[in-house]
Amino acid sequence: MKVKISLIETSQVIEHDAKNTYTKGPFFCVFAADGQVYKYPVANIWRVAEDYGDSGRATTTPTA
Numbered sequence: 001m002k003v004k005i006s007l008i009e010t011s012q013v014i015e016h017d018a019k020n021t022y023t024k025g026p027f028f029c030v031f032a033a034d035g036q037v038y039k040y041p042v043a044n045i046w047r048v049a050e051d052y053g054d055s056g057r058a059t060t061t062p063t064a
Helices: none
Strands: 002-007 014-024 027-033 035-041 045-051
Touching: 002 027, 014 035, 014 045
Parallel strands: none
Antiparallel strands: 002 014, 002 045, 014 027, 027 035
16 A cells, blocks of 8 residues: 655655555554565654555446
């Protein structure tokens, strides 16, 4: 999944290819596909966008 993090003090968006995201205490954590964990203080985050794709989403098909 793609994760985009916008911090309060920067105009550049930080992007990660993530396996998982979670909060731990005052941090928003990104467990990246490369095995690294990136931690950002929640107080410094303005916006987080997560793109899950089609995984984990229920699909409906029209019935005739």
